[in-house]
Amino acid sequence: MIDPVIASRLQFALTTIVHIIFPVMSMGLAPFLIYFTWKEIRTEEQVYEQLRAFWTKIFAISFVVGTVTGIVLEFEFGTNFAAFSTAAGELFGGPLAMEGMMAFMLEATFLGIFVFGRERVTDRLYMISSVFVGLGTWLSAVWILIANSWMQTPRGYEVAMQSGQPIILLVDPIAAYANPRFPWMYVHMQNAAVLSVALFMTGVAAYYVWTNRDTEFWRKTMKIGLAVLLVTAPFQAIHGDAYGRHVADTQPQKFAAMEAQYETDSSVGLKLLAFPTSVEDITDPHAEELFVVEIPFVASLLASGDDPGATITGLDEFDSENPPVAIVFWAFRAMVGLGFWFILLAFWGGYRWLRGELFEDDLLAKALVGSSVLGILTVELGWIVTEVGRQPWVIQGVMKTHAGVSPGLTGTEALITLAGFVGVYAGLLTLYWYVVVRLIREQAPTRPATPNRDVSGPEKGVPGDD
Amino acid sequence: MTDPLSAAVPLSLADGPLFGLPLPELWFALVFAVLGTFLFLDGFDFGVGVLFATRGTDGEREQLLAAIGPFWDGNEVWLVVFGGMLFAVFPEVYATLFSRHYLLMFAILGGLILRGLAPEMYEQRHDEAWQRRWGQAFVVGSIASPFFLGVFVGNWLFGVDGMASIASLLVGLAVVSLTVVDGAAYLGVKTRGDVRLETRSFGYLAQVVYLLAAVAALVVGSRSAAHVDLFSLPTLGLLGVTVVLAGGYVAASRAERHYLAFAAVAGQVYGLVALVATLLFPLVDPVTGLEISDAIVSTLPLNLSSIGAALLLPLVVSYFVVLYSAFSGPVDEGESYG
Numbered sequence: 001m002i003d004p005v006i007a008s009r010l011q012f013a014l015t016t017i018v019h020i021i022f023p024v025m026s027m028g029l030a031p032f033l034i035y036f037t038w039k040e041i042r043t044e045e046q047v048y049e050q051l052r053a054f055w056t057k058i059f060a061i062s063f064v065v066g067t068v069t070g071i072v073l074e075f076e077f078g079t080n081f082a083a084f085s086t087a088a089g090e091l092f093g094g095p096l097a098m099e100g101m102m103a104f105m106l107e108a109t110f111l112g113i114f115v116f117g118r119e120r121v122t123d124r125l126y127m128i129s130s131v132f133v134g135l136g137t138w139l140s141a142v143w144i145l146i147a148n149s150w151m152q153t154p155r156g157y158e159v160a161m162q163s164g165q166p167i168i169l170l171v172d173p174i175a176a177y178a179n180p181r182f183p184w185m186y187v188h189m190q191n192a193a194v195l196s197v198a199l200f201m202t203g204v205a206a207y208y209v210w211t212n213r214d215t216e217f218w219r220k221t222m223k224i225g226l227a228v229l230l231v232t233a234p235f236q237a238i239h240g241d242a243y244g245r246h247v248a249d250t251q252p253q254k255f256a257a258m259e260a261q262y263e264t265d266s267s268v269g270l271k272l273l274a275f276p277t278s279v280e281d282i283t284d285p286h287a288e289e290l291f292v293v294e295i296p297f298v299a300s301l302l303a304s305g306d307d308p309g310a311t312i313t314g315l316d317e318f319d320s321e322n323p324p325v326a327i328v329f330w331a332f333r334a335m336v337g338l339g340f341w342f343i344l345l346a347f348w349g350g351y352r353w354l355r356g357e358l359f360e361d362d363l364l365a366k367a368l369v370g371s372s373v374l375g376i377l378t379v380e381l382g383w384i385v386t387e388v389g390r391q392p393w394v395i396q397g398v399m400k401t402h403a404g405v406s407p408g409l410t411g412t413e414a415l416i417t418l419a420g421f422v423g424v425y426a427g428l429l430t431l432y433w434y435v436v437v438r439l440i441r442e443q444a445p446t447r448p449a450t451p452n453r454d455v456s457g458p459e460k461g462v463p464g465d466d
Numbered sequence: 467m468t469d470p471l472s473a474a475v476p477l478s479l480a481d482g483p484l485f486g487l488p489l490p491e492l493w494f495a496l497v498f499a500v501l502g503t504f505l506f507l508d509g510f511d512f513g514v515g516v517l518f519a520t521r522g523t524d525g526e527r528e529q530l531l532a533a534i535g536p537f538w539d540g541n542e543v544w545l546v547v548f549g550g551m552l553f554a555v556f557p558e559v560y561a562t563l564f565s566r567h568y569l570l571m572f573a574i575l576g577g578l579i580l581r582g583l584a585p586e587m588y589e590q591r592h593d594e595a596w597q598r599r600w601g602q603a604f605v606v607g608s609i610a611s612p613f614f615l616g617v618f619v620g621n622w623l624f625g626v627d628g629m630a631s632i633a634s635l636l637v638g639l640a641v642v643s644l645t646v647v648d649g650a651a652y653l654g655v656k657t658r659g660d661v662r663l664e665t666r667s668f669g670y671l672a673q674v675v676y677l678l679a680a681v682a683a684l685v686v687g688s689r690s691a692a693h694v695d696l697f698s699l700p701t702l703g704l705l706g707v708t709v710v711l712a713g714g715y716v717a718a719s720r721a722e723r724h725y726l727a728f729a730a731v732a733g734q735v736y737g738l739v740a741l742v743a744t745l746l747f748p749l750v751d752p753v754t755g756l757e758i759s760d761a762i763v764s765t766l767p768l769n770l771s772s773i774g775a776a777l778l779l780p781l782v783v784s785y786f787v788v789l790y791s792a793f794s795g796p797v798d799e800g801e802s803y804g
Contacts, residue, residue, distance in 0.1 A: 061586055067539055068582040072575050074549050078564025079571050089557020090767045097550035097771060100543065101778040108543045109785035112536030113792050121792050170767045171480075406565035417572045424579065431583065435590055 203372020513649015
């Protein structure tokens with residue numbers, strides 16, 4: 001029978017990887033929806049009403065799936081990681097309770113008004129509802145990331161023994177909650193969510209532009225998405241660069257895994273591109289053996305901030321076992337690579353826009369269509385670097401992951417639920433995709449394809465309020 | 467990090483419970499009150515989901531979905547808050563209880579996934595086969611969620627260290643019946659005409675089942691659980707109040723006083739969790755023998771959670787007031803959801 005530790009970790013990985021898609025959609029859509037609502041009320045232009053009504057539908061289905069998959073995660077701390085929850089409950093439970101009371105409640109109640117209440121409430125209450133829903137999603141991330149970042153850079157605690165078991169006591173809540181990782185994580189995650197949604201919106205709009213079925217609705221969507229992409233994509237790279245430095249300072253083992261650096265070395269180059277020359281390089285990359293295109297001294301420079309000769313501690317130096325280096329190394333490279341691709345896309349689109357040719361470039365449109373869900377994929381890769389890179393620790397330097405698993409859990413039980421989640425979540429993702437595609441096809445104003453895009457026929461379709 | 471601010475705050479908050487209040491006991495009560503609020507609010511969503519099976523026409527089914535549409539997601543968040551609070555103030559109870567009833571917890575989650583997803587899917591397409599299937603899924607999810615939750619509460623109360631016992635299965639049945647009463651009473655407020663008339667007779671039936679199942683569960687459960695004292699004054703008092711409220715629900719509903727009937731059901735739901743809490747007290751987990759005072763977190767996090775709850779829960783209540791007033795009044799047949 002399968003080891004309950006392995007099964008629990010796989011299950012948590014699967015349920016988090018699926019869940020995070022939906023908060024990314026809702027957190028990323030929130031600022032757009034607030035903007036659309038505000039413009040709709042201020043300008044009374046039909047296109048903003050259509051934009052608000054349509055993207056609210058995408059938000060609503062994302063929120064519903066996010067709710068049901070989110071409760072699963074909250075329960076799994078107790079069901080699968082009881083030892084972790086018992087030991088760290090003082091620090092970890094509080095933020096989860098705060099998330100529920102401060103954020104999730106705000107979001108879920110005002111969402112009812114925001115989705116169903118356009119005709120029922122005043123403009124003023126409707127506008128407030130859009131802001132509260134958005135605020136709720138962003139506050140939710142505050143508490144969840146406080147909990148997560150504390151596991152990366154734990155502060156403000158003491159370990160005591162209680163009836164033979166280690167228990168982690170909260171001694172300084174400000175140090176614990178405002179731990180060094182939190183601001184990095186929060187900014188990186190929220191910007192990533194907005195960037196991902198901007199890519200999604202731009203990609204869907206580009207599809208209608210490319211197939212000559214665009215309307216003012218889709219042109220506006222594409223412009224707004226691209227404008228946001230132009231800000232968020234470069235910002236994510238600049239921020240990510242500084243974030244990497246912070247990781248090197250606070251979690252050197254993770255940083256070494258990100259670079260597959262086994263031996264401690266100084267004046268390390270940044271491996272811009274790494275090419276595996278054998279299967280082993282993929283499954284077991286060693287920086288020393290890879291064929292790489294590298295910029296000399298830059299990894300050292302990155303890690304230290306100012307010293308190209310700085311030393312990077314290799315994985316061999318650490319007492320604890322290594323994280324799965326291959327996953328961390330390649331996920332990190334894929335994330336960074338995609339991040340640069342988004343910047344390229346943003347500048348390409350910006351250039352076309354500047355020249356008044358935004359809707360004329362078919363290659364750009366195809367590239368945007370192909371990239372529409374890559375933002376979400378990149379968020380997943382980033383979280384894989386964060387979470388896999390922290391292994392073997394569940395709380396960095398304090399508690400190992402295997403020690404956190406529920407002691408009474410059997411392999412059979414864990415396998416039953418793991419298999420169940422594989423099936424149920426495959427179905428869930430399929431249904432979500434089906435609904436989103438269906439909403440895009442049927443609820444957004446498009447016009448039938450015409451051979452000549454200069455013919456501007458009357459806009460078909462009705463705004464999404466029905 | 468030893469700036470004066472961060473050193474000063476925890477010191478004073480770590481000294482003792484805020485204002486000398488009996489915080490562990492208050493939190494014990496609050497956790498059950500939040501569970502009760504979930505059972506009352508999402509309870510009528512579940513009940514409407516069960517009663518959905520009794521509605522034959524498209525228009526009436528839409529009406530039922532529209533009656534809970536803006537509310538159910540917010541109602542479900544009370545379960546999230548219940549889990550979060552239990553985790554925050556009784557972490558060991560949260561961990562041992564949830565891991566001990568491993569498969570049961572995922573059965574609850576499965577039911578909730580089905581119940582949450584089904585109405586969204588139901589509205590996507592209007593062909594018959596599709597709507598029949600998602601309608602069935604909605605009903606199944608609406609029965610499974612409260613049933614497994616009830617079994618969980620039964621296991622907790624009676625200290626069952628396995629999958630379930632006869633007594634905890636009876637609690638499951640009792641909770642499902644109570645949600646049907648809740649749903650029927652809610653539809654009394656939110657609908658008119660045939661739907662209201664026909665669903666209320668199911669409500670009366672469910673009310674009888676609830677009383678029988680609850681009493682049977684207590685009688686059976688008390689035989690194997692020493693801490694469950696059926697003949698204490700609070701237990702008998704709560705049972706008496708429940709019987710009176712059950713009669714009150716039927717009488718008020720028949721007299722077309724729908725808000726009063728709904729309030730009588732609310733009283734029964736809170737009565738049920740009060741009964742569970744009273745029978746447990748001072749234990750918080752009979753299987754491990756943990757008492758409230760053993761299981762409570764240390765003073766500093768307890769005080770912080772208390773400040774958080776004291777500031778936020780009144781706000782949360784105000785959100786619900788705004789939401790329910792925005793959608794006050796009955797929904798009519800054919801009124802759409804989504």
